[in-house]
Amino acid sequence: MTSLVENNAIAPNEPTPKGSKPRRSGSSYPFWFFLIPGIIFAVLFFAPTFASFYFSLTRWTLFTTTFIGFDNFALFFREPNLFQGLINTGIYATVTSGLKVVLGMGLAVLLTSQIVARGWLRSVVFFPVLVSTIGVGITFSVLMHPIDGLINQTLAFFGIQGPFWLTDPAWALLSVALVDVWKGVGLATVIYIAGIASIPQDYFEAARVDGAGPWSVFRSIIVPLARPATVTVIILSLIGGLRSFDLIWSMTRGGPGFVSDVIASVIYKQYQAGFYGLSTAGNVILFLLVTAIILPLSWFLNRKVAD
Amino acid sequence: MHARKTRRALIAGGAFAATIALALAGCTPAAPSGPVEISWLVISNDNEVGTSQALADAFTAANPDITINIETRPAGGDGDNIIKTRLATGEMTDVFTYNSGSLFQALAPEKNLVPLTEAETGNVVETFLPGVSVGDTVYGVPMGTAMGGGVLYNIPIYEELGLSVPKTWDDFISNSEAIKAAGKTAIIQTYKDTWTSQLFVLGDFANVLASEPSWADKYTANEVKYATDDAARAGFEHLQEAFDKGLLNADFGSATLDDGLRMVATGEGAQYPMLTFAIGNIAGTYPDNVNDVGFFALPGESAGENPLTTWLSDGVYIAATTEGAKLEAAKKFLAYIASVESCEVQTSASVATGPYFVKGCTLPDDVPQGVKDLLPYFATATSAYPALEFLSPIKGPALEQITVAVGSGITSAADGAAQYDVDVEKQAQQLGLPGW
Numbered sequence: 001m002t003s004l005v006e007n008n009a010i011a012p013n014e015p016t017p018k019g020s021k022p023r024r025s026g027s028s029y030p031f032w033f034f035l036i037p038g039i040i041f042a043v044l045f046f047a048p049t050f051a052s053f054y055f056s057l058t059r060w061t062l063f064t065t066t067f068i069g070f071d072n073f074a075l076f077f078r079e080p081n082l083f084q085g086l087i088n089t090g091i092y093a094t095v096t097s098g099l100k101v102v103l104g105m106g107l108a109v110l111l112t113s114q115i116v117a118r119g120w121l122r123s124v125v126f127f128p129v130l131v132s133t134i135g136v137g138i139t140f141s142v143l144m145h146p147i148d149g150l151i152n153q154t155l156a157f158f159g160i161q162g163p164f165w166l167t168d169p170a171w172a173l174l175s176v177a178l179v180d181v182w183k184g185v186g187l188a189t190v191i192y193i194a195g196i197a198s199i200p201q202d203y204f205e206a207a208r209v210d211g212a213g214p215w216s217v218f219r220s221i222i223v224p225l226a227r228p229a230t231v232t233v234i235i236l237s238l239i240g241g242l243r244s245f246d247l248i249w250s251m252t253r254g255g256p257g258f259v260s261d262v263i264a265s266v267i268y269k270q271y272q273a274g275f276y277g278l279s280t281a282g283n284v285i286l287f288l289l290v291t292a293i294i295l296p297l298s299w300f301l302n303r304k305v306a307d
Numbered sequence: 308m309h310a311r312k313t314r315r316a317l318i319a320g321g322a323f324a325a326t327i328a329l330a331l332a333g334c335t336p337a338a339p340s341g342p343v344e345i346s347w348l349v350i351s352n353d354n355e356v357g358t359s360q361a362l363a364d365a366f367t368a369a370n371p372d373i374t375i376n377i378e379t380r381p382a383g384g385d386g387d388n389i390i391k392t393r394l395a396t397g398e399m400t401d402v403f404t405y406n407s408g409s410l411f412q413a414l415a416p417e418k419n420l421v422p423l424t425e426a427e428t429g430n431v432v433e434t435f436l437p438g439v440s441v442g443d444t445v446y447g448v449p450m451g452t453a454m455g456g457g458v459l460y461n462i463p464i465y466e467e468l469g470l471s472v473p474k475t476w477d478d479f480i481s482n483s484e485a486i487k488a489a490g491k492t493a494i495i496q497t498y499k500d501t502w503t504s505q506l507f508v509l510g511d512f513a514n515v516l517a518s519e520p521s522w523a524d525k526y527t528a529n530e531v532k533y534a535t536d537d538a539a540r541a542g543f544e545h546l547q548e549a550f551d552k553g554l555l556n557a558d559f560g561s562a563t564l565d566d567g568l569r570m571v572a573t574g575e576g577a578q579y580p581m582l583t584f585a586i587g588n589i590a591g592t593y594p595d596n597v598n599d600v601g602f603f604a605l606p607g608e609s610a611g612e613n614p615l616t617t618w619l620s621d622g623v624y625i626a627a628t629t630e631g632a633k634l635e636a637a638k639k640f641l642a643y644i645a646s647v648e649s650c651e652v653q654t655s656a657s658v659a660t661g662p663y664f665v666k667g668c669t670l671p672d673d674v675p676q677g678v679k680d681l682l683p684y685f686a687t688a689t690s691a692y693p694a695l696e697f698l699s700p701i702k703g704p705a706l707e708q709i710t711v712a713v714g715s716g717i718t719s720a721a722d723g724a725a726q727y728d729v730d731v732e733k734q735a736q737q738l739g740l741p742g743w
Contacts, residue, residue, distance in 0.1 A: 059737060062395040063415050066739075079729055081705065147558050167498070167560025169717050256498060256560055257712025272384040273704030274391055274413055275733055 049287075056284045060277035072281035081258045085266035086285075092177050092248075092262055093241030099181045100237045101230060104188025109222060111189065112196045122193070126186035133183065137250025140179045141166060144251075166252050172260040176251050180244065188233045195229025196222055231301040235294060242290050263289070343636040344374045345629075346400035348393075350386065351379035354587050354657050358451075359404070361656035366643050373636045375402075383502050384704070394419040399626035401637050404450055407438035407622045409696040411447070413738070420446040421625040421634065427642045435664035438619040438697050447622025448645040449664035451653065454618040455583045455681050456510035456694060457604040462676070464491060464577045465601070472603045474610040476545060483554045483578065492576035494549050496559040496714055497567040504710040506580035507549070507605070508542035513614035513692040514607030515539050523698035529735070529742040534725040541608065543713055543720035543727075550716045560715060565592075572596040580605065582618060583660050586677040590658040602680040615684040617691045620664055661685075700738055703730035 056072055058065040076082045111122050128136065143150045144165035152162035165175040203221050212220070245264035248254065254261035254269065261269075267282035349359040356379060363375035378400055380386045387410065393399040394414060405411060414420065422444045428436070431448055439447035458479075465471075465482075468489055473479040483493035497503045515522050515538045522539070525531045533539045549555060556562060556576055568585055570576035572593040583602060590597045604615035623644050625637045643649055650668035653659070659670050660678055662685055670678075684691045696702045706727055713723035735743040 061415065061737060062391065063418055075733070081708070081726060145558075145561050147561075164560060167558075167715070169715065253501065255501060255708060255711055256715045257708055257717045259712075259717060269384070269705070269708075272388045273734075274387070275704075275737060278733070 052280050052283055055277055056281035058277045060280070061274065062276055065277070068277070072278045073285070075278060076281055076285060081261070082266055082270075082282075084258050085254075085261040085263045086289075088173055088260065089242055089244075089262040089264075089289075092173060092180075092244060093238050095174070095177045096180045096184065096241045096244075097234055097237040099177075100185050100188040101233055103181065103185050104192050104233055105223075105226070105230070107185065107189040108192030108196055108226075109218065112193055122189075125189050128183045129186040131183070133246040134250045136179065136183050137247050141251045144175060167256055169256060169259040172252050172256065176248050176260060179251065180241070180247055183247070184237060184240065188237065191233050191236075192226060192229050195226040199225045231298075234301065235298055238297070239290060239294060242293065243286065341632075342372045342374065343632045344376060345402060345633050345636050345640065346376045346378055347623075347640075348378045348380055348390075348400040348403035350382045350404065352382060352588075354591055355404075358653050358656040361652050362644065362649060365648070365652045366640055369643075370636075370639065373639070375640065383500075390414065394626065397628050399628060401629040401633050402623060402625055402640060404621050404623050405447075407435070407447065407449075407619045407697070408694070409700050409702040411439055411622060411624075412441070412700040413734075416441050416446045416624075417444075419627050421627055421629065421637075422446060423448070423625075423638070423641065427638055428645060430645045430647075430666050432664045432666060435619055439622040439624075447624045448641045449620045450623045450644055451584070451620040452659055452661035452663050453620060453685065454661055455602065455604065455684060455691075456506055456616045456618060457580070457583070457602055459571050459579045459581050459583075459585065459677060460601050460603065461571050461574045461577050462599050462601045463574055472601075473606050474613050475606050476541075476608055479578075479606050480548065480552070480554075483549075484552070486577045487554055491574075492556040492570065493554040493578060494556075495562070495567045495570050495576040495579040496549070496555050497562040497564055498560050498711045498715065499562055499566075500564045501707040501711050503564055503567065503581065504546075504714050505707050506582070507546040507714070508706065508710055509694055509696075510580060510605040510616045511542035511545065511607065512695045513604065513616040514541070515695075516692045517607070517612055517614050517689075523695055526695070527699040527701060527740065529740075532724075532728045533731075534721065534728050540720065540724045543710075543724045545605075546710060546714045547716075547720040547723075550714055555714075564588075568592065572600055574599070583677060583681050586660045586675050587658045589677075590675055598676040600675070600677050602677040604684065612689050614689065615681075615691045616694050617684070618694050619697055701731050701735050701740070703727055703734050705730040 055065065057067060057069060059068050059071075060066075076086075107125055111118060111125065115121070144152075146152060146162075146164040146167060149165075151165070155162035163171045166172050199221065203225070204217065207217050207221060243264055244262060245268065248260060248262055248265055249268065252260045254265040263282060263286050267279050267286065270279035270282060347359065347363065349355055356377065359377055363377060367374055380389045390399075390403065390405055391414065399419075405414070423446060427448060428445050431445075435449050436445055439445060439449075460472075464486065468485055470482045470485060473482050486493040515536075518538045519525075519531075522531060522536075531539070533543070556570065558566075562570075564585070565588075567576075567579050567581070568589050569592075571579040571581075572589045573596055586597070586600065586602070589600055604613055606613060623641055625634065625641065629637050645665050647665065647667045650659075650663045650665055653663075654671060658678075659674055661681055662668075662670065670682075674682075709718070709723045709726050709730070712718040713720055718726070732743060
């Protein structure tokens with residue numbers, strides 16, 4: 001699921017090289033050629049989307065619907081346990097996205113420099129991206145067990161009492177976010193490697209001639225010229241963070257209590273409980289939230305690139 | 308014109324054929340012709356699957372032309388989800404096992420289930436029927452035994468410390484503090500399986516009813532609330548008190564039901580609030596320790612009757628999508644489940660953990676100690692009360708998260724009770740109850 005959507009999302013964010021503007025006039029394909037995918041898109045995407053707008057305004061038992069206006073939305077913002085999910089989603093998306101940018105760029109700089117076993121290290125960094133999210137979640141919930149888990153046992157060996165990663169209310173959301181970063185940083189790194197590799201070598205040579213140290217090279221060449229990569233990483237990881245579900249569900253199920261609930265797990269629980277209308281309202285809120293954050297952000301970041 | 312005439316002829320022909328078919332069906336005996344396969348959805352728990360398979364095998368042995376294929380589903384919220392979705396999409400198995408009481412009511416039984424007659428339910432004990440009925444129509448037969456919701460305790464620890472079974476909440480706390488002072492885990496909680504956190508609240512309901520017999524009706528009518536009723540809020544307060552006094556096992560947040568049962572069976576912990584069906588799991592996993600585990604009702608504020616909160620067993624239902632020969636076979640199977648022979652098969656496949664809801668069924672003398680402690684509560688009318696979910700259709704789905712939050716010290720008892728009232732309001736509105 002995640003990777004499919006992300007792959008689709010990459011395309012529009014990649015900067016189009018100047019001069020290669022697609023030709024609008026005189027398309028070589030006939031009208032009906034576009035009609036069929038258009039119909040499939042409308043049936044599979046538009047119809048359910050608009051149906052969900054309607055159902056979000058109802059009390060829906062799957063068997064009957066009652067129109068109740070905006071009550072579901074009011075409930076979502078009134079009930080602390082539901083609203084908590086919205087706030088946590090923001091925290092989770094920001095933390096994972098920020099860490100992926102910082103760590104991804106750091107790793108990419110390291111992995112584009114002349115180091116031993118570079119190819120192997122690149123594979124190692126990318127490997128977690130390929131593993132099933134649920135598998136990662138289950139593995140880490142075993143590793144993060146407060147007493148028998150490998151992490152706290154290792155810390156105990158050095159005389160440190162590790163936190164109760166997944167059951168301490170102060171740590172639960174952060175622990176899941178850290179695992180998300182571990183799993184997702186490989187993708188960010190690969191994007192950054194591509195971004196750094198596409199910087200012309202002339203800049204580095206010129207900087208070296210001028211006597212620039214590694215830090216100046218990083219600050220004045222890599223960071224500004226890898227900006228398209230940064231845009232892609234931020235947008236991808238923000239979208240991923242906002243709609244994150246599988247990792248949280250497999251590690252904490254939103255618990256203990258409601259402290260690590262994000263909007264997607266709240267929606268799922270309302271659906272489980274049989275509150276289909278309320279659950280659909282949550283989906284509409286998620287849709288609007290993602291659109292409201294990503295659209296202007298994408299516009300803003302890409303405009304800077306074009307300048 | 309011509310086309311219409313043809314169609315009319317077709318309809319007439321069809322009606323004639325249907326009449327013949329009906330007449331024929333009336334003549335032939337009800338026995339389904341040829342082999343029939345029916346599917347049965349059960350909870351994926353070793354004990355449950357084993358017992359279900361034993362019942363299916365015994366039934367097929369007596370009815371060689373009917374085969375029963377068992378499918379499994381997860382327990383808890385995920386299972387509810389599967390049941391509701393499959394019913395709504397018309398893809399339910401022919402027969403399925405599911406909770407009785409409020410969870411059953413949420414399935415819209417009138418639309419989704421096949422009503423049963425005296426032929427299937429004749430042997431069922433009357434006290435079970437309200438849990439699987441809408442109005443006067445019965446939809447299910449009982450599978451398994453009655454349960455009590457109270458405290459499983461480790462008898463060797465109680466003997467070692469010279470403790471006696473507590474009759475009041477204060478006794479329970481002083482016992483627990485004595486156990487803690489002896490360096491042992493006093494109260495076991497297992498919040499990784501969130502549903503297990505509800506026992507302090509749900510199991511306290513007999514004490515609520517003992518103080519106010521019409522509490523459940525008032526609750527359904529939106530006249531009493533957990534947050535504002537002292538007796539009802541006590542369950543949440545007990546949960547908070549157990550946490551505040553440090554009586555819980557250190558890993559309460561990450562322990563599972565299986566961990567909890569291991570602890571109480573082997574003496575790693577002393578007291579575990581739980582439903583008595585778990586005695587069957589202990590008998591299966593720790594057969595050497597099963598008689599080290601005793602049982603008592605959750606004590607209330609005053610000694611008095613010290614009543615037990617009881618749960619009806621699960622029901623077995625037929626989905627409305629089941630038709631024809633499969634429906635006949637399914638009804639025959641349900642009649643078999645509600646028979647004395649079925650009780651005997653169930654008892655030998657696992658362990659009887661309480662009285663059956665089928666007339667004429669008896670328990671063997673060698674039941675585990677916990678079950679021996681349980682049975683006396685059922686002997687008199689004032690010592691056992693049904694849990695709230697069997698007296699009211701309302702049960703808030705977020706209770707298990709709220710009780711985890713209260714039991715982990717995240718939320719106060721008062722806030723937790725208030726949150727649960729809001730949760731319940733959604734459920735009542737969803738069910739379309741008057742007064743909400």
